[in-house]
Amino acid sequence: MVTKMVQINLKTKDIHISNLAKLVSGPNAILYKDEDLLAYDCDGFTIKRHLPRAVIFPKDTHEVSQIVKYCAKHNLPFLARGAGTGLSGGAIPLNNEVIISLVRMKRLLEIDLENRRAVVEPGFVNLKLTNSISDKGYYYAPDPSSQYACTIGGNVAENAGGAHCLKYGVTTNHILGLEVVLPNGDIIEIGKNGIPDAPGYDLLGLLTGSEGTLGIVTKITVRILKNPEAKQTVLAYFDKIDDGSKAVSDIISSGIVPAALEMMDKTAIEGVEAAAFPVGHPKDIEAVLLIEVDGITAGINDQINLILDVCQKRNVREVKAARDEAERGRWWANRKTGFGAMGAISPDYLVQDGVIPRSKLPEVLAKINQISEENGLRIANIFHAGDGNLHPLVLFDSRIPGETEKAIQAGSECLKACADVGGSITGEHGVGIEKKEEMRFVFHDHEIQAQTDIRDVFNPDYLLNAGKLFPAPGRCAEVKRELK
Numbered sequence: 001m002v003t004k005m006v007q008i009n010l011k012t013k014d015i016h017i018s019n020l021a022k023l024v025s026g027p028n029a030i031l032y033k034d035e036d037l038l039a040y041d042c043d044g045f046t047i048k049r050h051l052p053r054a055v056i057f058p059k060d061t062h063e064v065s066q067i068v069k070y071c072a073k074h075n076l077p078f079l080a081r082g083a084g085t086g087l088s089g090g091a092i093p094l095n096n097e098v099i100i101s102l103v104r105m106k107r108l109l110e111i112d113l114e115n116r117r118a119v120v121e122p123g124f125v126n127l128k129l130t131n132s133i134s135d136k137g138y139y140y141a142p143d144p145s146s147q148y149a150c151t152i153g154g155n156v157a158e159n160a161g162g163a164h165c166l167k168y169g170v171t172t173n174h175i176l177g178l179e180v181v182l183p184n185g186d187i188i189e190i191g192k193n194g195i196p197d198a199p200g201y202d203l204l205g206l207l208t209g210s211e212g213t214l215g216i217v218t219k220i221t222v223r224i225l226k227n228p229e230a231k232q233t234v235l236a237y238f239d240k241i242d243d244g245s246k247a248v249s250d251i252i253s254s255g256i257v258p259a260a261l262e263m264m265d266k267t268a269i270e271g272v273e274a275a276a277f278p279v280g281h282p283k284d285i286e287a288v289l290l291i292e293v294d295g296i297t298a299g300i301n302d303q304i305n306l307i308l309d310v311c312q313k314r315n316v317r318e319v320k321a322a323r324d325e326a327e328r329g330r331w332w333a334n335r336k337t338g339f340g341a342m343g344a345i346s347p348d349y350l351v352q353d354g355v356i357p358r359s360k361l362p363e364v365l366a367k368i369n370q371i372s373e374e375n376g377l378r379i380a381n382i383f384h385a386g387d388g389n390l391h392p393l394v395l396f397d398s399r400i401p402g403e404t405e406k407a408i409q410a411g412s413e414c415l416k417a418c419a420d421v422g423g424s425i426t427g428e429h430g431v432g433i434e435k436k437e438e439m440r441f442v443f444h445d446h447e448i449q450a451q452t453d454i455r456d457v458f459n460p461d462y463l464l465n466a467g468k469l470f471p472a473p474g475r476c477a478e479v480k481r482e483l484k
């Protein structure tokens with residue numbers, strides 16, 4: 001009996017896999033053996049794992065469309081995947097999906113300096129865009145700390161942010177047009193030619209940040225910016241975390257909008273100094289701010305002086321300016337590798353992603369400290385302080401029974417603390433599977449229903465990336481749509 005079932009399953013699987021394989025060109029364009037699929041059982045959210053049915057690598061939009069049409073016809077769940085750096089489990093194949101990996105679609109299709117835009121395929125890595133145009137004096141502004149690996153398709157799906165989004169805005173502010181394969185396989189273009197305020201609904205806004213639940217992005221037109229004439233970067237060290245937090249609010253309310261305003265607390269400093277890119281931060285301080293200003297050369301010193309003034313009023317211990325581009329680069333490497341650096345001081349860590357009004361920073365950081373003590377787990381904070389986007393990093397050891405659950409609980413309590421002061425449960429990492437239940441901290445059932453109704457228009461058979469973004473069935477609209 002058991003043998004018979006296995007044979008039937010294998011046979012069914014083989015039919016779909018061999019049919020799907022015919023839709024893609026090139027060698028190794030589909031993976032289906034368990035040992036190959038293991039690498040795709042999670043993304044950057046490693047707490048939950050599920051094996052996909054297969055991973056398929058289309059080379060162009062036509063192949064994506066053919067795969068999607070096949071999946072739709074045969075009722076096979078499927079989802080898109082970029083680099084798999086997502087931190088909320090958006091690319092985890094909860095329903096044994098066929099994963100459509102966009103990594104072969106990685107070309108820079110067009111650079112149009114005159115109109116300040118570029119066209120890329122979805123698998124194009126974020127940092128490569130800036131690297132491709134920097135010699136001409138241009139760059140692409142959204143700079144997630146994962147920018148050396150994550151794809152622009154994944155950035156669109158997550159509406160990714162980054163350190164410099166304080167001044168320049170997040171991904172949605174830089175997307176001018178998209179080509180999208182809908183869940184029935186149709187190909188549509190939205191935001192044609194980047195014309196502002198195009199007629200009709202703002203589908204660009206809707207698709208950006210929809211976490212891969214409305215369609216598969218296959219081409220992206222992005223805005224590119226001219227390099228600022230000058231920039232200056234400073235580190236400010238504070239003995240008291242409250243002083244550092246208040247300095248953040250004071251800097252913004254003084255009228256300056258720094259290009260970046262990042263903060264790390266004492267535990268975070270311990271981590272980054274123990275990892276690959278130490279820069280000699282004092283270990284006895286409670287907070288460091290990494291502040292960058294940019295613009296025309298004539299205005300830079302005034303901005304820096306104003307910032308110095310604010311920091312002094314908040315009892316800063318020391319402020320130092322980067323002496324050259326190399327030092328600035330080291331400071332940014334220290335900050336941008338901060339999440340991974342937690343591996344130097346803890347076997348495991350869970351990254352959280354809440355947003356609060358800046359003025360609530362002291363209150364919420366104190367609450368996070370309390371959550372840490374109550375749960376008996378250390379929590380480091382590395383975050384985009386200027387826009388109130390917190391990243392509490394819950395440190396834990398998954399080998400200790402019950403500690404993973406405790407870390408998840410502590411992470412959820414941090415998000416509740418953000419929601420309770422009028423903030424939100426995600427600033428840039430998305431909801432995915434991780435924060436589905438926490439959506440209830442910020443939305444009523446009928447508000448969730450309004451959103452799932454929109455999803456159902458695009459994704460009526462719920463085959464694309466099911467079980468993500470919205471709470472489980474039982475208390476709201478999701479009752480209508482059980483997972484397949």
Ligand SMILES: Cc1cc2nc3c(=O)[nH]c(=O)nc-3n(C[C@H](O)[C@H](O)[C@H](O)COP(=O)(O)OP(=O)(O)OC[C@H]3O[C@@H](n4cnc5c(N)ncnc54)[C@H](O)[C@@H]3O)c2cc1C
Binds near residue numbers: 161
């Ligand atoms: C060390 C580290 C630092 C990070 N720092 C930041 C940060 O500063 N700011 C920030 O915003 N994020 C950050 N992230 C999170 C992550 O890098 C971003 O969410 C990124 O946008 C994910 O891109 P990806 O290509 O890895 O997408 P994936 O992880 O592969 O996918 C993410 C989601 O997008 C969907 N998707 C992927 N490609 C497509 C497509 N072409 N069409 C439709 N849907 C698609 C997937 O189905 C999934 O739901 C960080 C992650 C790590 C590991």
